[in-house]
Every structure is written in structure tokens, then in C-alpha cells.
Amino acid sequence: MSDPQFKSWQAIQAEVLRRIHARDWPPGHTIPNEVDLAREFGCARATVNRALQSLADSGLLERRRKAGTRVALHPVGKATLDIPVLRQEIETRSMTYGYRLVERALACAPAALGTDKTALHLIALHYADDVPYVVEDRWINLTSVPAAAEQPFDRISANEWLVITAPYTNGDISFTAEVAGAEQARLLNTDTGAAVFVIDRTTWDHDQTITTVRLTYAPGYRIHTAIGTGMTAK
Amino acid sequence: MSDPQFKSWQAIQAEVLRRIHARDWPPGHTIPNEVDLAREFGCARATVNRALQSLADSGLLERRRKAGTRVALHPVGKATLDIPVLRQEIETRSMTYGYRLVERALACAPAALGTDKTALHLIALHYADDVPYVVEDRWINLTSVPAAAEQPFDRISANEWLVITAPYTNGDISFTAEVAGAEQARLLNTDTGAAVFVIDRTTWDHDQTITTVRLTYAPGYRIHTAIGTGMTAK
């Protein structure tokens, strides 16, 4: 039983994965408990726990106290997207980053900002190699970030300033496709009617809204990531 | 020093977060090592490790052996998207799921499939409450999944069949916005020229391609998720 070849949690994870793929443990099957697996693999229970927890995080296993650990019937794929600051995103692609403030005004906040007070409205353009890359349409809650009122945002984008100045505890992000409106098509230097990728994001510090922003990317933008069990391949 | 109130790794995580937000530990600062923190918090080093590792996973800390743990200069936001099977995605929204196979043919595989052999090409429609929800345009590598050749896919979608039959170790997914072509506009029962959300996904089993699929969602589709440090708020 005690097999000295499974010592690291990665090795155990790989073996469990193998058994799932080989249908030794088919979808829906309840696998042995941690104590038994630890005995079989000849390691501590904590090591088995680490391996199984990792697989549960990636959605392949479902674990419940007392009920045990089951192989997921419908493994929900999990994709982790990195949402870097725009400057970094562009510079990572070896392009020159540029920024231009288009509009800065105080106005009545939209509903999404969760405040009825006056808020700061910014519209800005981010460039990659002098080509419009994304339009940033942002509202900042001046109640939670009063310092923003003093900030011109003509050289440093709110995108960059906020991550350093106003940390958030919580956020909400969504992605969709839209037809470019006349104004945004003009800013992005593209045709009205082009399909644009849109990211809407709102962040809070505990229960107070900090900012809500709509990023409208130039046509052709593609967000990209890897999915998988963490096994390196290809 | 030894403070008995920080016993769980979540409590330690919260305290570390507080110090970061309060600028006790500003961006770029190297925080005390695990041994010192464990002594300060009056807990085991493993507990501190768990808390810091969790924060490193969410991108707020950068850890390196010997160099220590630093507060990230540009906290890269991480968003975890759940990519459920389409049937589930639709039924979760309390809508009735429907499926119709549009085309099934053997043809020369596209480059993305990474094989020059004949592959199975499927086009199918998924409905929510009898309204077209998404077009599935899929290629299946018959070398890695020979059983797919026998499968009619007229009642069960490849989307569903594959997750049960052909597990993957690795994948690649990307999101973009496109203008609906004539064929897809017809299938989605929408106007040509509408902006549609597109997901491209390719999966491998180790180094062998299993399938590549393009999901074209009906206009208005929005993918949505939460971001944050795991602290529950709002």
C-alpha cells in the first residue's frame, strides 16, 4: 500500500488526475477519504489535502465535510484572467504607451456609482504605438476618493493613479460586445458600426463605491488566457 | 508581540491587507519574513504561509525565496471566470435549454486543430427559452477522440459529450468582439452587422489536440464575475 513514490502534493495530484482520466474514478464517484489516501500513498494527510484542495479549486472535485470528495459531474472550466494596468498591458506587448485626457468634468453620478452626489467624470484615450487602443470612460466617487478632485489626470491616467491611491476590497467586472457609437468610433479612429470589446468594472472599498469604468477597446482586441489543471504541456 | 487574536489564516490575511491599505506597508515594501510574522501573530509559520500565499495568488504580494515578500507595485487584478457547460449556464438562469444540430461533416481540419488529417466539423445552435443563444462551431480531432466519429450529436451536444468523454489537461481560451457574418446572423436570428461576443477555445490532452471551438453569442450577451481579495463585502 504505502508507496514511497508519491511524496509531493503535485505527484499526488497527478496520480489522482490519472485515475479520473482513466475512469478508475468516473464522474460522480466518491473517492477514498484523506486518511485512506494518505495511507495508500505513504504520506501525511496534509499532503493529500493540499493535492485534493488544488483539484477542487480547479473545479474537478467537489468536497464536502462528512459527504466526502466526489469527482465533479460537469467540471466547470475556470479561466483566470489577468487584468493589468493599461500601460503595462501595452508595454508588455512591446508597444509604446500613450495617453490623452479627452474630458474632465464634475457631474451628477450615474446609478452604477451608488451615490447621488456630484462625481468626477473622465474620458481618456490610451494609445499603443500612437494608435488608439482603448477609450476609458470613468466615474470617480469623490466621497470615497476626495483626493481625485485635485488631480488633473492630464499626464497620469486615472487607471494608474487609482491602483496606487485607492485600493479596493471588492469589485465587479463584466465583458460584452457592442457596436461602436459615433463618439467612440471617432475617438478610436474607426468606423461607426464596428464591433468593439467592452469591459465594465466597478470597485468598492468595503461598502463604498470607489469608481466605475467602461473600457471600449479598438476593433480586433482579444483577451487571452490559459485554462487547465496546472499540468504543463505543449 | 504574541497576539492571540490572530489565529486563523483568514484573520492574518485581513490584518496584512489592512496594513497594506493603511500604507503601513506601501507598494514595493518588503514585509517581515514568515518567522517574524508568526512570532508577532503568535501562530505557527505554516499559518502565516497560508495567508501570504493566498494574497500572492490574488496578485497583491510578490514572493521570492531569499528575496522575501514584497507588496506588489502594480497589483494585477485577477478575475476568475467560470466557463460552465452551455446547458448549465442556461438552466442556471432559469431558462429552458434547447439544442439543434445544424451541420455535421468530415472535412480537412483547420490549422488550429494541429492535425492534417480529416476531422469532424460540427455546427450547432443552443437555445434559451427557444431563442437562439449561441452558435457552436466546432472541430474535433478524430485521432485523439475516435469515438466522436460514431456519435451523431443530434440530441446531445458535443459541448456536453466531450466534457464527459474526453478530459483535457490543458487549454487555451480567448474572447473578442466581432460583427456577425451573414450565416451566423441568420442562425442567431439577428441582423447582419450586429456586434457579437465570441469565445474561441482549444483544448489538449497533454500534447494532442482534442477540439477547437468558436462560440458566437447572440447580441447582448455579457459575461460577468467578481474580483477582489476574497473579503466579503457589499
Next chain:
DNA sequence: TAGTGGTCTAGACCACCTG
């Protein structure tokens, strides 16, 4: 209420990396 996963401890060794 009993079985299972979740977590903590105290100690140890190792792998990696910076200085």
C-alpha cells in the same frame, strides 16, 4: 451523532535565489 474535510502546530528539511 459520527464521519469527513478544514485548519493549526511545532519542527524539520529542502530548493531557490540574492548578495
Next chain:
DNA sequence: AGGTGGTCTAGACCACTAG
């Protein structure tokens, strides 16, 4: 070369929950 995080161990207690 030495400090730091990464991991493993053996044991313990706790929290949740299915039966």
C-alpha cells in the same frame, strides 16, 4: 553562502453536515 519561502510530517482539535 546564507536567508527565505516551499513543503512535508505526525498529531490534534474543530466545523460542518449527511444520515
